[in-house]
Amino acid sequence: MKAINPFQTVEYISPEYFCDRDAELQQIINSIDNQRNLTIVSQRRLGKTALIKHSFHHLKKRKDLSLHYFDIYATQNLAEFINVLSSSLIGYFESKPEKVLGQLIKLLGQFRPKLSFDELSGTPSVELSLQTVAETEQSLAAIFDYLSKQKQRVVIAIDEFQQITNYPEKNVEALLRTHIQMNDNVTMIYSGSNRRMLVSLFNDYARPFYQSTGFLFLDKIDPEKYKAFISKHFKKGGRKISDEALNFILDWAQVHTYYVQEICNRLYANGLSNIDVTEAKGVVLSILDERTPLYQVYKNILTVSQYALLMAIAMETSIEKPNASAFLTKYKLGAASSVIRSLESLETKDLILFENKQYALTDVFLMRWLQRQWKV
Ligand SMILES: Nc1ncnc2c1ncn2[C@@H]1O[C@H](COP(=O)(O)OP(=O)(O)O)[C@@H](O)[C@H]1O
Ligand SMILES: [Mg+2]
Structure with a gap:
């Protein structure tokens, strides 16, 4: 049988490749x-x-x-x-x-x-x-x-x-x-x-x-269980991943299943026998580079204020009150009423979601990409 990457990003295969x-x-x-x-x-x-x-x-x-x-x-x-x-x-x-x-x-x-x-x-x-x-x-x-x-x-x-x-x-x-x-x-x-x-x-x-x-x-997978799952599969493949690298990945991908899987899939595909934070960082950067053409499009399809708001929420990771004056001033977002309108439209476009009383981006990679675009 052909060897498969233990970190699947599309289909369910079997309990072996399924964490917790x-x-x-x-x-x-x-x-x-x-x-x-x-x-x-x-x-x-x-x-x-x-x-x-x-x-x-x-x-x-x-x-x-x-x-x-x-x-x-x-x-x-x-x-x-x-x-x-x-x-x-x-x-x-x-x-x-x-x-x-x-x-x-x-x-x-x-x-x-x-x-x-x-x-x-x-x-x-x-x-x-x-x-x-x-x-x-x-x-x-x-x-x-x-x-x-x-x-x-x-x-x-x-x-x-x-x-x-x-x-x-x-x-x-x-x-x-x-x-x-x-x-x-x-x-x-x-x-x-x-x-x-x-x-x-x-x-x-x-x-x-x-x-x-x-x-x-359904909540996020328990980080400790996820770490054990990832390191077990690297070990099985004859590689070793450091604790720092694991912590970096889970933190960077916010323990969000698909994003963690995608990063681990690429890291595994690299075939390196020793993986540390440097390798993990290399992989996440290459993912963001690859997606740049996709993500750049948002600047054209969103209005200036929608884009500014998306960027501001990305910078904060998540925000409880996007119409609070401190937030509006910090990111020069203009009037609260227009921010509310932009918020609704970003939500309709499925770019942000409201959960646990916070607004956040739905796409973790897009959030990280925007954070890198930020220039004061
Ligand atoms: N517990 C898990 N362990 C490993 N991979 C998982 C697990 N749950 C989901 N995945 C993988 O994460 C990705 C997203 O999961 P999916 O079931 O499509 O999410 P949803 O249906 O909530 O949008 C898929 O590639 C899936 O195979
Ligand atoms: Mg689904």
């Missing part, structure tokens, strides 16, 4: 075993998707469960949602006796399904022709009805769930909730990034969704 999250794994398994729906929330790139894959990896031998994962990030409306859902079900049942796949296709037959296979991977996908609201709702009902009749318990993980708040249909949440509540054979795992998702779930005055799911707020 033991308590979270237990929480997910416990939810599934006790038929409670669960919503996993964290800012981007902290490890929600990998955690779902990790828990499915642990559960895949369980004969009493059928596990389905799908990502709705790219869907624009309920019909597309249903297509992705049907495709993931068909993909799963495809490996089962043909009878099962046949049943599902028959069931969706009235919605004129077009079945196709990905040229490269052979993964099947289905597209239903859903022309009216009634048809859309009927197809969803048909799918859940089908799932309720399965012998195995069905677990459905919907990743990037906040996307449903962008659908033109306003009743998607209620619709899903109804089917899910009526269907005691299906356990749902929703996953999504912070604010917008929570707002969409909590804004409902009756909070029915809130009552129908438990929550897992």
